Amino acid sequence: MSQFHTFDHDQQVASLKRLAFTALEQWDGDFVRLDLIKYRENAVFCATRRDGQRSALRVHRDGYHSEEALRSELQWMEALAADGIHVPQIIRTRHGEHLARVHSDELGESRYIDMLGWLNGTSIGSAEHGLAVQTDVAGLFFDTGAVAARIHQSSARWEQPNAFSRHAWDEEGLIGQRPFWGPYWELDLLQPAQRALLQATRQAARADLRRYGRNLDNFGMIHADLVPENLLLEQARLHLIDFDDAGFGWHMFELATALYFCLDDPRYTEIEAALLGGYHSVKPLTAADRATLPLFLALRGMTYLGWIHTRREIRTAEELAPMLIGRACHLAQAYLDQR
Known part of the structure; x- marks a missing residue:
């Protein structure tokens, strides 16, 4: 059973950050830092590589969207980008997937995670x-x-x-x-x-x-x-x-x-x-x-x-x-x- 709902805010952030660190193994790159950017429903982290390149790593909340729905969101964003609309780049996993599902023994549950190109502004x-x-x-x-x-x-x-x-x-x-x-x-x-x-x-x-x-x-x-x-x-x-x-x-x-x-x-x-x-x-x-x-x-x-x-x-x-x-x-x- 998931323990997540029993954690206070700081405990939730800490557990999601540990999960996010584990998830980084699914993407190419030598990541050296992970900083929380926003945590309201999804948790968004700035993942920094050794060469200074940054990406946005999203840990999706449990139970809101299915894997199919999340993949559809990312596919639509790719289509909009192809039409010249300025949206974040979808950075696929090392296996070419739009997102990864990563299990946390600490939480007793799995979360969907994706990575987006960093946007300045x-x-x-x-x-x-x-x-x-x-x-x-x-x-x-x-x-x-x-x-x-x-x-x-x-x-x-x-x-x-x-x-x-x-x-x-x-x-x-x-x-x-x-x-x-x-x-x-x-x-x-x-x-x-x-x-x-x-x-x-x-x-x-x-x-x-x-x-x-x-x-x-x-x-x-x-x-x-x-x-x-x-x-x-x-x-x-x-x-x-x-x-x-x-x-x-x-x-x-x-x-x-x-x-x-x-x-x-x-x-x-x-x-x-x-x-x-x-x-x-x-x-x-x-x-x-x-x-x-x-x-x-x-x-x-x-x-x-x-x-x-x-x-x-x-x-x-x-x-x-x-x-x-x-x-x-x-x-x-x-x-x-x-x-």
């Missing part, structure tokens, strides 16, 4: 602290919108491998009985009135999603996490990282996600116009597309409550809970009011 912001950029926010979000459109176009052209498997941010995944990130209406932090508001929003959203419909022009593979934390700026070049939540979904859900953690920024109107303008410059948006933005902002807000509900052990979930609940309810009410 600085994150443009975070969920906790908002945008970190002070200048040319319009240019930055115009570029973000354009990249999102290129991702969607690339995915529509791509012939997926036969074994390709990813989750879906579709009607069932967003507002069904078992949403992908969990039943947000069951979150125990909600007040009765808030819970009733979210249930009313689910019902309205079901009708509006069916009216909007699904087709190759508005639905397909999306990154699904284009938040500031996952946008790296290197001089004038925009890199995209963290495809862990990538799956099938509406293109406008992608844009709503990119806007979600900018809602409180005083430049929000400018940011929204730039993002939609950048997207439209590559892949034209219809009036029907634009009209769904309040809907998808509300849905994005509710998914984050599901994330809290199913990840209460994660520090970030606990810290962000009050803000995410307030914002989700505000967006839900705004959506219902504009209907």
